Amino acid sequence: MELEQQQQQQQDLQVSGLRSARTNPAYLVSNATSHLWVFSAIAELVDNAYDPDCAAAHLDIRHEVMRGIDVLSFTDDGRGMELNRLHNMLSFGYCDKVPVKGHKPIGHYGNGFKSGSMRIGKDAIVFTKTRLANNAVVKSVGLLSQTFLARIGADTIVLPICSWVNDQLAETYPDGAQSLSLITHHCDLFGGFESEVLAQFDRIGKHGTRILIYNLKRTSPDDPSSALELDLVSDRSDIVNSETLQSDAALPAVQRMQLLQTSVSPLIRRSLKAYLSILFMKPRLIIRINNHKVRTQLMQRCLAKRAIDYYSPKLSPSDETRLKLRSNSNYRVRVVIGVLPANHSDYGAMLYHNNRLILPYEKLVKEPELASGVALIAEVDHLEPNHIKQEFIRDANFRNCFLNLTQKLKEYLELHRCSDSAAASSAAAAPPPPSYWRWVQCDSCQKWRRLLDVSDEEFRSIEKRAWYCSMNPDAYYNRCDIAEEVEDEESMVQDY
Ligand SMILES: Nc1ncnc2c1ncn2[C@@H]1O[C@H](COP(=O)(O)OP(=O)(O)OP(=O)(O)O)[C@@H](O)[C@H]1O
Ligand SMILES: [Mg+2]
Ligand SMILES: [Zn+2]
The missing domain is CATH 3.30.230 (Ribosomal Protein S5; domain 2)
Known part of the structure; x- marks a missing residue:
């Protein structure tokens, strides 16, 4: 142990006083270009809410207009973060996610939030609320903003970031007051009012994280009067990627070819609701778009x-x-x-x-x-x-x-x-129409239940409403405390 301590001390001596690498603000843009389509950027934020360190049950994605500015917000009811974790979230390459009770994390590289958010818009502000073991409530806010960095002429990425413990601005962080002032004055969503910054914490439940992305990308990035890349208004239950052939044409040829070659189906490419409905093989996280629940599919x-x-x-x-x-x-x-x-x-x-x-x-x-x-x-x-x-x-x-x-x-x-073809050639033995099991997720306990004998039309109307285990006609599975039905592999093999 002593030897280890000595080695550590020696190492500290060797590196203390050395420079840290700086990060040019332009890197925020280049790092984001890896997302060839905007839904892959949005998926990064969904992944973070789903991952076991956050373990949110709900994620609300909304189009909001704040002081005339279009905002895409992501609010989850996960564990939230204390200040150091928020600092890591806004930095590059920090990831300590590990599986928890079989829930394997998607996040691995410590970059998804940065590449994703900066692909969606130029600026992001993160509000997060967590509870410590002693029950203290810690609220933190941090700003990752290209607009702010350009305004102050920064040549490396700096982060206004501050934190409150039980509503007291944390004194352990001497730059807290300065950060709050910078956030209030440089995040254009709050009109320079600190009270409006603080009010965002009320939009989070007991714990969780709220991310606001603004200065959303436009179809012609250099023309502020051009349409937003995302169509946020045509269908309030969805967010539509209005990417057209024309905007693809603005891309460099190599990227355009890559886009053309991706075998992504048109619907999940266009409709966020369709993409999110199949994003997880076994969906658990409940996602809402402008308060409309995304009906996930098994x-x-x-x-x-x-x-x-x-x-x-x-x-x-x-x-x-x-x-x-x-x-x-x-x-x-x-x-x-x-x-x-x-x-x-x-x-x-x-x-x-x-x-x-x-x-x-x-x-x-x-x-x-x-x-x-x-x-x-x-x-x-x-x-x-x-x-x-x-x-x-x-x-x-x-x-x-x-x-x-x-x-x-x-x-x-x-x-x-x-x-x-054998069945078709035998007129007497016409194959019966294939029967589909329908599965629906309970809005209370999130378990999946199999529905027997429902027509397409009935199923569509079920999908539109809230659905609970108690509505299941199958008495074996009509309460939330009953375990989920185990998939019967034998019967599936017989189907074949
Ligand atoms: N909604 C959230 N709730 C709680 N913590 C979050 C949330 N979003 C991000 N974080 C934290 O911020 C860190 C950085 O997120 P980021 O998406 O950039 O990287 P990652 O998820 O670790 O890895 P990857 O690059 O593969 O996505 C995460 O490791 C996590 O600790
Ligand atoms: Mg991630
Ligand atoms: Zn239930």
Whole structure:
């Protein structure tokens, strides 16, 4: 122990007085360009609310207008942060997320908030409220603002940030009063009134975080009179990406090509509601857009003619250690293949990592006439997502996995083509219409319940209203205290 202390002291001596790296404000822009589309930036903020360190149950995404300025707000009821954590959040590369009770974090790189928020708009202000073990309430606010940095001519990123413990401006941070004054005067949402800054904490419940992003990106970034990139008004239950071919044309050719090549389906590219409804393989976080609940979908459970298969990747010991899968030596990927309900216009593989969608509707089989209407859904935790979580690192594990999944999909399509054409040739044995299980999530306990014998029309009307376990006609699962139904793998295999 003494030796360790000595070594530490020696190290402190060696580095004390050295310069820290500075970060030019222009980096905020370049760092954000990795998000090729705006919903991937929004997803970063959703991930942060979902991750186990925050563990929010609800996230409200809203379009607000504050002093005539369009604001996109994200308010969660998670744990919130004390000042040092908020400082880390506004800095680069700090991430100490670990799995909690099987809830694996999506965040890994310590960059998502910065790249995401600065892709959505030029300025972000974060309000957060947390409770300490001694029950003290800590409120903190921090400003990450390109407008502010430009106004003061900063050549490195500086952060006005301050904190209150039980409503007393924390004296441990001598720059607290100065920061508050800078925030009040340089965040244009509050008209220079400190009371309006403080009022934002009232918008958070007992604990949680509220992020306001403003100076939202416009279709022509240099023209302040051009339309906002996001259409926030046409449909109040949704946020529409109004990205048009014209605005894509303004991108450099390489990025335009990348955009064209991404196999993202038009609907989830255009509609935030549609994208968020499938962002999590097993949705738990309740997301509202302007107070309209996003109806999440359990895609793997609404497939007809389902087949389940498993893929056991060969991993090197170092991969296994890195992925911490060793404790579960039987790691294998569960692959569900089936026919999508008619209202899903797309097809392909939905590849998730730690419950989060990375590749949507990836076309493993390129011929639409063969694969149309069929989805393959898998959680591939052994692969590594890229830093913006829209792609996997294309290494040997990825290639092997891709080949294997493609093979499984081809076998499925082949089998169904044969069985469908055999059935079609026999007039007497016309195949019955595929039946879909419908799953609906209880608005109180968040458990998923299977609905029997509901028509499309009935289901659509159920989806529009609040729904609780007590409304379930199935008496085995009509109370919130009853555990969720375990998926019956046998019956799924028989479906096949
Ligand atoms: N809504 C939130 N509630 C509580 N803590 C948050 C919230 N958003 C961000 N944080 C904290 O800020 C840190 C930085 O967030 P950021 O998204 O930049 O990186 P990350 O999630 O750690 O990693 P990644 O770059 O992969 O997203 C997080 O590690 C987390 O501690
Ligand atoms: Mg993150
Ligand atoms: Zn319930």
